[in-house]
Amino acid sequence: xxxxxxxxxxxxRNAGNFEPGHIFECGQCFRWNAMPDGSYTxxxxxxxxxxxxxxxxxxxxxxxxxxxxxYWAGYFDLGRDYGxxxxxxxxxxxxxxxxxxxxxxxILKQDxxxxxxxxxxxxxxxxxxxxxxxxxxxxxxxxxxxxxxxxYYDFPTPLCLALLSREDITACGCxxxxxxxxxxxxxxxxxxxxxxxxxxxxxxxxxxxLMGTPGxxxxxxDCVMLFSMARLDAFPVDVWIKRVMEHYYLKKDTSLNEIRxxxxxxxxxxxxVAQQYLFYYARGTMGQTGA
DNA sequence: TTGCAGGGGTCAA
DNA sequence: TTGACCCCTGCA
Numbered sequence: 001x002x003x004x005x006x007x008x009x010x011x012x013r014n015a016g017n018f019e020p021g022h023i024f025e026c027g028q029c030f031r032w033n034a035m036p037d038g039s040y041t042x043x044x045x046x047x048x049x050x051x052x053x054x055x056x057x058x059x060x061x062x063x064x065x066x067x068x069x070x071y072w073a074g075y076f077d078l079g080r081d082y083g084x085x086x087x088x089x090x091x092x093x094x095x096x097x098x099x100x101x102x103x104x105x106x107i108l109k110q111d112x113x114x115x116x117x118x119x120x121x122x123x124x125x126x127x128x129x130x131x132x133x134x135x136x137x138x139x140x141x142x143x144x145x146x147x148x149x150x151x152y153y154d155f156p157t158p159l160c161l162a163l164l165s166r167e168d169i170t171a172c173g174c175x176x177x178x179x180x181x182x183x184x185x186x187x188x189x190x191x192x193x194x195x196x197x198x199x200x201x202x203x204x205x206x207x208x209x210l211m212g213t214p215g216x217x218x219x220x221x222d223c224v225m226l227f228s229m230a231r232l233d234a235f236p237v238d239v240w241i242k243r244v245m246e247h248y249y250l251k252k253d254t255s256l257n258e259i260r261x262x263x264x265x266x267x268x269x270x271x272x273v274a275q276q277y278l279f280y281y282a283r284g285t286m287g288q289t290g291a
Numbered sequence: 292t293t294g295c296a297g298g299g300g301t302c303a304a
Numbered sequence: 305t306t307g308a309c310c311c312c313t314g315c316a
Contacts, residue, residue, distance in 0.1 A: 027299060119299090120301095122299060122300085123299085123300040123301060124298065124299085124300050124301075124309075124310090125298070125299075125300085125310090125311090125312095126297090126298050126299075126311095126312070126313075127298095127299070128312075128313080129298090129310095129311070129312055129313085130299085132312090170310085173310085173311070173312090174310080175309075175310025175311055176301095176308090176309050176310050176311095177301090177309095177310080178310090180301085180302095214301090214302090215300090215301065215302090216301085217300055217301045217302085218300085218301095219299080219300060219301090220300075220301080223299090236299085238299040238300080239298085239299065239300090240299065241299090256300095279299085283299090
């Protein structure tokens with residue numbers, strides 16, 4: 001890593017395969033917001049950061065070299081060679097186009113608890129409302145902290161959410177998902193779902209554990225594994241992925257399960273990365289009606 | 292202005 | 305396998 005100190009952050013020089021707009025707009029996270037100058041500001045792991053692409057470099061504003069190495073480098077998956085992944089995926093002609101479109105995507109390694117809650121909220125929901133709900137949960141129940149003179153809020157802990165009344169959670173705009181969040185928090189606090197002890201299990205086994213949590217079906221489980229556990233073989237199938245897979249590969253109406261199996265056969269251990277390129281490509285190029 | 296369909300799925304029947 | 309589900313948004 002070619003790091004350089006700046007006044008208030010670090011500069012990653014010649015950062016290949018890193019485009020903030022692609023990373024933060026490909027559906028994997030909800031707490032990063034675009035600024036008027038094209039940079040993104042977000043909170044993760046109790047820290048706030050501003051990320052800005054400057055030529056071929058990336059500025060990480062609001063951190064230092066030590067914290068960057070200890071936390072953000074892992075968060076942004078900087079240890080992985082996306083050039084090699086893209087080369088592998090691009091042997092498929094459809095993927096070649098999708099990769100060209102979202103060339104700067106990286107899979108974030110987010111906090112499992114935050115990712116679980118966020119994607120329970122995401123079910124049958126739209127992005128603006130998901131972001132609004134998560135922000136309200138954080139503002140009301142997350143730890144408050146300041147950085148660079150600005151106020152930020154961390155994500156509420158499992159215990160905090162477990163102790164809240166159903167009404168308090170609902171008041172954040174969760175709708176009927178409030179009861180899922182409440183139960184999920186109780187299960188995590190009680191140790192019935194241990195998000196930190198899943199690393200020894202196969203992806204299929206982790207999937208089963210996660211799906212034992214209320215509000216977590218196949219899609220949400222796959223999202224949690226892909227976006228917080230570096231399970232790159234997990235392939236979440238939502239309406240956009242269904243659309244793009246049927247249009248370019250399957251050529252017919254196909255069940256969600258079959259789409260996932262097809263993708264995992266086709267892309268193998270990189271299925272999840274392929275999913276992100278395809279999702280971003282579909283969102284950017286396919287209309288509401290598909291094709 | 293009001294009404295209605297539809298949204299990055301999951302659950303229960 | 306199918307309909308209900310919170311609530312916000314876009315559109316007629």
